[in-house]
Every structure is written in structure tokens, then in C-alpha cells.
Amino acid sequence: MAFWTYMLRCSDDSFYVGHTDDLERRIAEHRSGFYTGYTYKRRPVTLVWSQDFTERYEAKVAEKQIKGWGRPKKEALIRGDWEAISLLAKSGSGRS
Known part of the structure; x- marks a missing residue:
């Protein structure tokens, strides 16, 4: 069985991060x-990332980390910009 961590972009341009065992159903x-x-109240939502x-x-660990x-x-x-993620992590400007 597979499990997913996913990120949605909401209509107010905020992000929602969650996890599930059925990505299509959950979206x-x-x-x-x-x-x-x-x-x-932030619909429509768009799936912008999942793993x-x-x-x-x-x-669950990935969800908590990304949140x-x-x-x-x-x-x-x-x-998918891993260099930017690394730089943001080192600088502290991307939080955690």
C-alpha cells in the first residue's frame, strides 16, 4: 500500500499540506x-505537489516537516528546486 504527502494551492493562494492513503479520493x-x-471555504483547490x-x-513526518x-x-x-530548498534551509529564511 502506498501513502502520499500532498500540497494544495487554495483559491486564496494559501497552501494546504496533508497526507493520505488514497490521493485521488482525498483530492x-x-x-x-x-x-x-x-x-x-478556500475552494477551488489545485494539487501542486505530491510524493x-x-x-x-x-x-506523516513529511507532512509535519513541510507544514x-x-x-x-x-x-x-x-x-522541484532542491538547490533553493537547501539555501533557504541554511539561511533560515524558509523557516525549518
Whole structure:
């Protein structure tokens, strides 16, 4: 079984980070407003990044780590810009 950590861009340009064991279902739930959490009033949402893991705890750890990042670091992750992520981590300007 696979597990995913994912990031959504919300209609207010904020980011939401979560994890799931069924990415397609979970994104559909966010888009439909199935849950009345953070994304409910920020729809529509767009999946901008995801990564799969073999263990749930790995996905949860990644979710927690990314939630602690600042916007510049999250945007670098979306772009796949590992050099920028490294620089932001060293400078402290990307938080954690």
C-alpha cells in the first residue's frame, strides 16, 4: 500500500499540506467540500505537489516537516528546486 504527502494551492493562494492513503479520493474530497476544514471555504483547490511513501509514518513526518516551512521553501518544493530548498534551509529564511 502506498501513502502520499500532498500540497494544495487554495483559491486564496494559501497552501494546504496533508497526507493520505488514497490521493485521488482525498483530492476529490477537498474539491467537493466533503470535509468542512481548512480548504472548505478556500475552494477551488489545485494539487501542486505530491510524493508517495511506503509507510504511513513517513508521509506523516513529511507532512509535519513541510507544514513548518515558509512560503518560499514550499514554492521551491513545488518547482522541484532542491538547490533553493537547501539555501533557504541554511539561511533560515524558509523557516525549518
